[in-house]
Amino acid sequence: MIDHRHARRIKLLQKLFARTFIPASNLQGNLNQSVNKPELELEPNTLDQIMAQLPEIDELIAGAAPERPIKDMNKLDLAVLRLIVFESRMKKTPIKVLINEAVELAKEFGSDSSPRLVNGVLGTIFEL
Template structure:
């Protein structure tokens, strides 16, 4: 295992595995019934024992269950780049971060934002970090800075 993986926090590592599983699901255009297979595959492939499986299941299945609402929100902040034109990595990072920003009481909004930017830096292309940071930063400014936000997502699981 690389030194980078060893240094990652349990939650960060779990988010990275969630991203990999969402990438596989999105790439293969599968229905949600394949998610457990992708999660199990990635846990075995990368030999990750310090991941939070419950968190991975929750985040992966919540993102897929709320995909339509998440994609609508992404489209509001990426007018020049509709969600179907975004790279698989960028769009799934945005889905994960936005879901956590609006729906996770245990994860502070800024932590969800920063985790999204870190994942983009680690796994995205050369402009991913700046792009993801811009989208999430704008969303944060509009919905969270100086005011409480209502939940715009239908939290189906």
């Protein structure tokens, strides 16, 4: 059985990733076609909150990975990083738990190198 927090992060990760390619006005309709509404228990403004903080979040990510500019980063890896950095600002979940979740999301959806990159960038951001 999947943890409900993990499932929520997956849905938000999908939205963040889709936001890279789909204009915001089309995003909600496209995602609702493939997701049952009861499964999508995200706060309606979570994506908007992330997007509002994106410049600050991206600055942290860029500072932690100077050899890999944001524009060249794998879009899924970037979505994972953005999600976890945003969630860390809410201070509801311990950082080590968030990093572990990020690595699991990267393993599940990213490339072979994604978990290592995500772990390294987040470790630098949070100085662990």
